[in-house]
Amino acid sequence: MAEKSGADILIEALLAQGVDTVFGYPGGAVLPIYDALFQHPKILHVLVRHEAGAAHAAEGYARSTGKPGVVLVTSGPGATNAVTGIADAFMDSIPMVCITGQVATNLIGSDAFQEADTIGITRHCTKHNYLVKDPAELGAVVAEAFHIATQGRPGPVVIDIPKNVQVATAEFDRHGNNAAKRYVPAGDADFAAITQAVELLAKAKAPILYTGGGIINSGPDASAALRELAALAGAPVTSTLMGLGSFPASDPAWLGMLGMHGTYEANMAMNQCDVMLCLGARFDDRVTGRLDAFSPNSIKVHIDIDRSSINKTVRVDLPIVADVGKAIRQMITIWNSRKLQAQKLDEWWARIKGWRSVGSLNYPASQSEIMPQYAIERLFQLTKNKAPVITTEVGQHQMWAAQHFHFDAPNKWLTSGGLGTMGYGLPAAIGAQMGNPDALVIDIAGEASIQMNIQEMGTASQYRLPVKVFILNNEWMGMVRQWQQLTYESRYSNSYSDSLPDFVALAEAYGWKGIRCDDPAKLDDAIAEMLAYDGPVMFDCRVSKEANCFPMIPSGAAHTEMILHSDEVSGTMDDEAKALV
Amino acid sequence: MHIKEEFAERHVLTLTVDNEAGTLARIAGMFTARGYNIDSLTVADISEDHAISRITIVTKGPPEVIDQIIAQCERLVPVHKVTDLTDAGPHVERELALVKVSGAGDKRVEAMRLADIYRARVIDATVSSFIFEITGGPDKIDTFVALMRELGLVEVGRTGIVGLMRGSEAS
Ligand SMILES: Cc1ncc(C[n+]2csc(CCOP(=O)(O)OP(=O)(O)O)c2C)c(N)n1
Ligand SMILES: [Mg+2]
Numbered sequence: 068m069a070e071k072s073g074a075d076i077l078i079e080a081l082l083a084q085g086v087d088t089v090f091g092y093p094g095g096a097v098l099p100i101y102d103a104l105f106q107h108p109k110i111l112h113v114l115v116r117h118e119a120g121a122a123h124a125a126e127g128y129a130r131s132t133g134k135p136g137v138v139l140v141t142s143g144p145g146a147t148n149a150v151t152g153i154a155d156a157f158m159d160s161i162p163m164v165c166i167t168g169q170v171a172t173n174l175i176g177s178d179a180f181q182e183a184d185t186i187g188i189t190r191h192c193t194k195h196n197y198l199v200k201d202p203a204e205l206g207a208v209v210a211e212a213f214h215i216a217t218q219g220r221p222g223p224v225v226i227d228i229p230k231n232v233q234v235a236t237a238e239f240d241r242h243g244n245n246a247a248k249r250y251v252p253a254g255d256a257d258f259a260a261i262t263q264a265v266e267l268l269a270k271a272k273a274p275i276l277y278t279g280g281g282i283i284n285s286g287p288d289a290s291a292a293l294r295e296l297a298a299l300a301g302a303p304v305t306s307t308l309m310g311l312g313s314f315p316a317s318d319p320a321w322l323g324m325l326g327m328h329g330t331y332e333a334n335m336a337m338n339q340c341d342v343m344l345c346l347g348a349r350f351d352d353r354v355t356g357r358l359d360a361f362s363p364n365s366i367k368v369h370i371d372i373d374r375s376s377i378n379k380t381v382r383v384d385l386p387i388v389a390d391v392g393k394a395i396r397q398m399i400t401i402w403n404s405r406k407l408q409a410q411k412l413d414e415w416w417a418r419i420k421g422w423r424s425v426g427s428l429n430y431p432a433s434q435s436e437i438m439p440q441y442a443i444e445r446l447f448q449l450t451k452n453k454a455p456v457i458t459t460e461v462g463q464h465q466m467w468a469a470q471h472f473h474f475d476a477p478n479k480w481l482t483s484g485g486l487g488t489m490g491y492g493l494p495a496a497i498g499a500q501m502g503n504p505d506a507l508v509i510d511i512a513g514e515a516s517i518q519m520n521i522q523e524m525g526t527a528s529q530y531r532l533p534v535k536v537f538i539l540n541n542e543w544m545g546m547v548r549q550w551q552q553l554t555y556e557s558r559y560s561n562s563y564s565d566s567l568p569d570f571v572a573l574a575e576a577y578g579w580k581g582i583r584c585d586d587p588a589k590l591d592d593a594i595a596e597m598l599a600y601d602g603p604v605m606f607d608c609r610v611s612k613e614a615n616c617f618p619m620i621p622s623g624a625a626h627t628e629m630i631l632h633s634d635e636v637s638g639t640m641d642d643e644a645k646a647l648v
Numbered sequence: 649m650h651i652k653e654e655f656a657e658r659h660v661l662t663l664t665v666d667n668e669a670g671t672l673a674r675i676a677g678m679f680t681a682r683g684y685n686i687d688s689l690t691v692a693d694i695s696e697d698h699a700i701s702r703i704t705i706v707t708k709g710p711p712e713v714i715d716q717i718i719a720q721c722e723r724l725v726p727v728h729k730v731t732d733l734t735d736a737g738p739h740v741e742r743e744l745a746l747v748k749v750s751g752a753g754d755k756r757v758e759a760m761r762l763a764d765i766y767r768a769r770v771i772d773a774t775v776s777s778f779i780f781e782i783t784g785g786p787d788k789i790d791t792f793v794a795l796m797r798e799l800g801l802v803e804v805g806r807t808g809i810v811g812l813m814r815g816s817e818a819s
Contacts, residue, residue: 186670190670190674190677191678191681195724195725196670198669198670215725249726249728250725373723374719374722375716375719375722375723377719378716379716379719382712642649646649
């Protein structure tokens with residue numbers, strides 16, 4: 068068999084995995100790979116402006132298409148720049164393969180130019196990582212890396228390839244690489260346990276389905292199955308930030324998001340339910356509030372593909388390690404074959420109706436200024452028939468988007484949940500647009516967050532990606548300001564967004580269209596103008612500066628202790644609460 | 649506000665892992681990254697083809713944390729199997745220590761006498777020093793080292809424990 072260089076083997080191995088798009092940035096330690104890419108026009112390389120942008124773009128691509136995102140960066144600073152995006156993918160279980168260049172094997176450990184211990188740095192923010200020392204291993208490593216990144220609970224995998232390994236030659240058999248058998252994730256649920264889960268659900272008088280990003284990771288059929296199960300059980304459904312879209316927001320059984328900025332009805336129903344079926348969620352601290360007051364009287368069933376997510380923070384009564392989509396299908400089969408009937412849930416629904424009537428997402432209307440919630444509502448109303456892909460940055464705007472933009476399908480909502488990374492939204496939108504060329508892709512941004520990866524505007528220009536960046540510009544790091552107001556008696560330490568650029572002029576400088584609007588009466592027209600433009604648009608939406616995001620469960624408080632309006636805010640907190648994240 | 653201490657119990661875990669670069673760092677680093685304790689850790693390759701290593705970790709934590717530790721270990725790709733010896737039932741634990749003692753006269757004689765009682769072997773001797781080799785459970789070694797401290801202890805090297813289940817099954 069003819070020998071190939073490590074760089075060629077890498078490209079062949081990527082092609083064998085069906086890779087057609089790579090997000091990357093060149094440098095000395097990956098020049099052989101870039102040369103090989105040059106000869107293989109089948110793979111489209113998207114040149115970003117900063118490696119964090121490459122990693123977030125790969126996340127956006129992955130989350131919106133269901134395919135793994137691929138990143139290619141150089142050694143040292145290339146790799147360290149990508150780390151935030153890798154860590155983000157790790158927290159949010161996004162399938163990603165990140166290829167990093169490394170100095171030649173004989174130089175490793177010598178503090179060579181652009182050397183960094185990429186394997187050491189990424190060890191605990193990847194699902195697995197490899198330092199490849201022989202081109203003969205590359206084919207098998209790439210195959211295993213994609214297997215690990217995509218199977219089980221998805222996550223990022225780093226492949227660190229020294230420069231001499233890219234140049235050296237070895238044999239490569241395109242068909243000879245079976246992904247190694249050593250990583251075997253959970254599949255079907257244990258029959259006895261899943262049967263018990265079905266029985267609990269059928270007997271429940273106040274059930275709730277608490278769903279998370281696992282449903283989306285399990286694939287579109289998991290969302291379809293969730294709808295069927297909810298209908299059979301007649302149960303209300305809530306979701307974490309990461310799971311939005313897995314259950315249609317237009318369904319009457321939808322309670323909205325739960326947790327710190329979730330709806331009153333979702334949190335009260337979590338607190339008062341008698342059977343909680345947790346599907347692909349992980350009892351995050353943003354969801355549970357104070358642990359000892361979390362849903363005190365419920366029987367908890369937890370289905371998750373990652374056994375380490377079970378009993379990590381909340382003890383559950385029935386743990387089931389399985390692919391959540393398959394497990395829901397099993398539940399439906401058992402339910403139907405036994406011809407089960409749900410209990411009469413009228414009383415439960417009547418209580419939910421009571422909580423709903425509180426109207427926890429209501430906000431004070433204004434004629435004179437654009438309320439941020441209103442801006443999201445209008446954006447939703449004017450785009451919903453296009454089923455847009457929405458990405459966000461991190462802050463109040465993210466929570467308002469989660470509350471007021473509604474999703475009826477999975478893979479449309481791309482946000483940094485676990486790591487909470489400002490700067491995620493624009494590159495993620497670029498990745499999503501690459502994967503969905505005909506989709507309307509909008510980054511709902513804050514004026515502070517957008518500046519964290521604003522250089523990626525150039526990437527959108529270069530690849531003619533018509534992404535829309537809709538900035539809720541409140542001139543504050545609003546979420547920080549809100550916490551300072553609630554916790555530190557309004558001492559606004561370094562949270563004002565001073566010296567902002569002129570976003571319209573900036574847009575024009577990058578060849579984008581810039582739009583500014585500060586008048587609620589003109590907002591619809593301005594949004595229509597944005598949608599009518601077939602290129603990238605930066606929309607500077609000047610909103611009310613001091614609006615706060617409610618409802619809110621303050622840190623250390625229980626689901627039942629929600630703050631619904633700003634007049635209930637005290638302005639300080641005890642040290643125990645201050646110490647919580 | 650003050651930082652609170654938590655109740656912790658001791659567990660001995662054994663892991664069978666791929667013998668490849670970085671596996672130990674991955675496991676030890678995971679313990680540090682997630683704030684778990686390592687009291688001792690031993691590792692050696694145990695298979696004929698040198699492909700598999702066995703790691704014995706002694707850790708401390710509340711029961712639910714021990715359960716998390718096991719789950720987090722299992723989540724690592726090169727880890728094939730994790731056994732909690734403490735939970736699994738009757739098992740043996742052994743550790744080896746080298747103990748250097750220097751002194752003369754009565755103290756030297758007493759050190760020899762105690763070594764005999766504890767079944768420590770002399771593996772090096774000069775006119776003014778001994779190195780004892782002792783194996784046993786960690787308590788026995790602790791006691792022996794404490795006694796030697798009174799009699800001119802110079803230094804100690806300990807392997808950390810290894811353990812196996814009793815009976816005919818593999819752990
Ligand atoms: C990289 C990073 N640094 C810091 C933070 C902490 N943080 C969370 S929200 C926020 C303010 C965001 O401000 P902006 O983008 O204007 O959004 P707003 O809350 O005003 O909607 C900050 C600084 C973070 N999440 N990510
Ligand atoms: Mg802001």
